[in-house]
Amino acid sequence: MHKHLYTILEVAGVMPALRVSMADETALIGTLLYDSRKLADNANGLFFALEGRRDGHRYISDVYANGVRNFVVTEGKIDIAQFTGANFIVVENTLDAMQELAAYHRSRFTYPIIGITGSNGKTIVKEWLWQLLSPEYRVMRSPKSYNSQIGVALSLWQLDNMHDLAIIEAGISQSGEMEALHRMIRPDIAVLTTIGPAHDEGFASREEKIQEKLKLFDGAEQAVYSPDHTQGADVSATGEHVTWGKEGATLQVMHHELLDDGRCSVYVRYKGEEVYITIPFTDGAAMENATCCWAVLLAMGYDQAVIAERMTQLQAVEMRLEMKKGINNCTIIDDSYSNDLSSLAIALDFLKQQHQHPTHTLVLSDMPGGASHEEQVYNDVSKLLNNKGIYKLISIGPDFIKHRAKFDFLEHRVFPDMASFLTALPTLDFHDELILLKGARKYAFEHISRLLTAKSHDTVLQINLNALEHNLNQYKSLVMPQVKLMAMVKAFSYGSGSFEVANLLQFNKVDYLAVAYVDEGVELRKAGIRLPIMVMSPNPTSLEALLAHELEPEIYSFSVLDNFVRLLTEKGIEDYPIHIKVDTGMHRLGFSVDDIGLLINYLRQIYAVKVRSVFSHLAAAGDAKHDKFTEEQLARFNRFTDELGEALGYPFVRHIANTAGIQRWPQAHWDMVRLGIGLYGIGNGKNSKLQLQQVSTLKTTVTQIRQVPAGETVGYGRKGVLAKDSTIATVNIGYADGYDRRFGNGVGFMAVNGRAIPTVGDICMDMTMLDASGVDVHEGDEVVVFGDIELLAQAIGTIPYELLAGISQRVKRVYYYG
Numbered sequence: 001m002h003k004h005l006y007t008i009l010e011v012a013g014v015m016p017a018l019r020v021s022m023a024d025e026t027a028l029i030g031t032l033l034y035d036s037r038k039l040a041d042n043a044n045g046l047f048f049a050l051e052g053r054r055d056g057h058r059y060i061s062d063v064y065a066n067g068v069r070n071f072v073v074t075e076g077k078i079d080i081a082q083f084t085g086a087n088f089i090v091v092e093n094t095l096d097a098m099q100e101l102a103a104y105h106r107s108r109f110t111y112p113i114i115g116i117t118g119s120n121g122k123t124i125v126k127e128w129l130w131q132l133l134s135p136e137y138r139v140m141r142s143p144k145s146y147n148s149q150i151g152v153a154l155s156l157w158q159l160d161n162m163h164d165l166a167i168i169e170a171g172i173s174q175s176g177e178m179e180a181l182h183r184m185i186r187p188d189i190a191v192l193t194t195i196g197p198a199h200d201e202g203f204a205s206r207e208e209k210i211q212e213k214l215k216l217f218d219g220a221e222q223a224v225y226s227p228d229h230t231q232g233a234d235v236s237a238t239g240e241h242v243t244w245g246k247e248g249a250t251l252q253v254m255h256h257e258l259l260d261d262g263r264c265s266v267y268v269r270y271k272g273e274e275v276y277i278t279i280p281f282t283d284g285a286a287m288e289n290a291t292c293c294w295a296v297l298l299a300m301g302y303d304q305a306v307i308a309e310r311m312t313q314l315q316a317v318e319m320r321l322e323m324k325k326g327i328n329n330c331t332i333i334d335d336s337y338s339n340d341l342s343s344l345a346i347a348l349d350f351l352k353q354q355h356q357h358p359t360h361t362l363v364l365s366d367m368p369g370g371a372s373h374e375e376q377v378y379n380d381v382s383k384l385l386n387n388k389g390i391y392k393l394i395s396i397g398p399d400f401i402k403h404r405a406k407f408d409f410l411e412h413r414v415f416p417d418m419a420s421f422l423t424a425l426p427t428l429d430f431h432d433e434l435i436l437l438k439g440a441r442k443y444a445f446e447h448i449s450r451l452l453t454a455k456s457h458d459t460v461l462q463i464n465l466n467a468l469e470h471n472l473n474q475y476k477s478l479v480m481p482q483v484k485l486m487a488m489v490k491a492f493s494y495g496s497g498s499f500e501v502a503n504l505l506q507f508n509k510v511d512y513l514a515v516a517y518v519d520e521g522v523e524l525r526k527a528g529i530r531l532p533i534m535v536m537s538p539n540p541t542s543l544e545a546l547l548a549h550e551l552e553p554e555i556y557s558f559s560v561l562d563n564f565v566r567l568l569t570e571k572g573i574e575d576y577p578i579h580i581k582v583d584t585g586m587h588r589l590g591f592s593v594d595d596i597g598l599l600i601n602y603l604r605q606i607y608a609v610k611v612r613s614v615f616s617h618l619a620a621a622g623d624a625k626h627d628k629f630t631e632e633q634l635a636r637f638n639r640f641t642d643e644l645g646e647a648l649g650y651p652f653v654r655h656i657a658n659t660a661g662i663q664r665w666p667q668a669h670w671d672m673v674r675l676g677i678g679l680y681g682i683g684n685g686k687n688s689k690l691q692l693q694q695v696s697t698l699k700t701t702v703t704q705i706r707q708v709p710a711g712e713t714v715g716y717g718r719k720g721v722l723a724k725d726s727t728i729a730t731v732n733i734g735y736a737d738g739y740d741r742r743f744g745n746g747v748g749f750m751a752v753n754g755r756a757i758p759t760v761g762d763i764c765m766d767m768t769m770l771d772a773s774g775v776d777v778h779e780g781d782e783v784v785v786f787g788d789i790e791l792l793a794q795a796i797g798t799i800p801y802e803l804l805a806g807i808s809q810r811v812k813r814v815y816y817y818g
């Protein structure tokens, strides 16, 4: 999707290539590829085999089979000769090579580049600067939060002559990383947002972290930061410093004023005068971020009056790509915040990964961008839509009508504007489809989203799929590469929703899934999950369905085995994969270790089944007090599987470690581990090195606020007695939603606008009352019900598993990619 194409020889010349092997020296490079699952523009693609957690060299055959013919690889990793007709550039380090190429590309542009770093607020400041600068500049900005070592290279690769200013985000988590980012970005204006505790663990000290971030400032013409955050560190930008903060700063922050219409004003002293801006937000982070943007605009020579006017127009940054249940059994992917080529590419990749519906539909607005580049832009869009599995295209806007011939879809409906689309909506007959909404801001796609989303009460469980992926990778880093990983998605993926989670796990190539019941497995199959699935409680009445959907049963007793073998024999099936469960001390399900002799005799005589794996479950893997017992379980398991293995004479997979086992018992990983609660961000020991992220957040809203005088009571049974005049907020969640009654009468807390407020009185079936006295809270405000779920579980004497799995199915699940 680049106008400028480099020849492969030019590309090879930029990199420190050890050697090259060229089959076609005329090949042209336009797109950088690094993920075999996200290929695009294959004819002009250059694939970098990066050596991260998963070694890109292992996917070269895949990528080659998809038609890519240009590769950057590490010496000695693959046999180049087997890929006929392909170009290879062999380097010492493929990431360095990608960064060199990005730096080279960047050096061809002379328009200003703003580089942003900091602990918090980078993405907001980037997006707000884009909003603020758009009237004058054609701004290119890093997509989403592409700010890593790879993300920055890919962002810079987007520079082209359709833009005249770029905003690039730089994120680091460890010492030494900024140097590489700085070498690529070389910003003209360097911006530091804030410094907080994020990623402290990657640095020897807070000072070292600040020093590292400030490396972005080397050679910048202008430096924008707050001395409150730099803690006296030397900011070495050669040019002008524009600062905000305490006395001595360019913008000396005096005070702020909250207006009662949800806005606030920030007053500063600037060049001896008191001036202010008003923004449509009231939280401290927004004030800080807006002030940072203010300083950048002043550095760029903007007039205070223009700045003040634009600040009133700032819009909330919704970077999320949300997936929700739609009407008529549709699923809606709502990415309607912005529409440009790079965010469209990301959303299309996400669409392609989904399998739960037979039809994929894209609703797309006109693309922003000047008329001079229109032809180019629509050619690029057309290329992007290729091979993305889209069946229906619905485009909205006059430009699409002009360029309609470029889009050759079975079904392509064009509408000149939103009004005509909305009029036609009832006739469009959306049914069992996955619908991606992608629209420029002025088209207000949120209307479509609202109309297509299934109605439900406004309690939602938000599930952050990025966080889930992150947690998966954290645990993967603890197991050896040859050890397989089974992900536990029982009980609706610990409450998080089955196929959305399973789909993500499949995309991330876990080896196995496990569910509790056949029904759950059938649902996954229907949603397009092709991974092997183990069923832990294969009910005798559901075995037909199990076979029909190629699910693999856990066999825990002779009666289950008998039953299953009889069915297989009737059907003439042989070698059906089964998983033998042995009880080594949990005393729940499983063959007794003493059954080994009988089991061997049995299995030797029949051909209907073949043992795929043998496993057991640890009763107290997370508890040091029971380590002796766990060792005993491991020893029993070892003996049992050794003996069985010898008798059967063929190999099978052995596994016993759950989440806690993965962390605390590396010697017990055997051939596979079973990851459960850790995937969902919970279950990390105190001294663990793992950095887990919270996956689910349960949210609701304030339905009513009332003032209640002292001495009155709140709720059923008059349990909540008020000692003082109080503000009572009623929220839309009760025990029928999974909010435990034990949270009543002040035991539980919810968070409103960042403040924790306690429950009052008993929890009702659909509602809960909170004591919001002294807190700024309004009807309609969002309430976080489960924030720190481990703490909440403790408060009522249970475990996070119960709280998560107990969130009722009537609570809508909303998935997003942060």
Ligand SMILES: *Cc1c(COP(=O)(O)O)cnc(C)c1O
Pocket: 488, 490, 617, 657, 658, 659, 660, 674, 675, 676, 677, 678
């Ligand atoms: C639920 C379950 C797991 C996962 O346990 P976590 O503690 O959530 O990691 C592993 N194995 C079996 C048999 C299970 O039932």
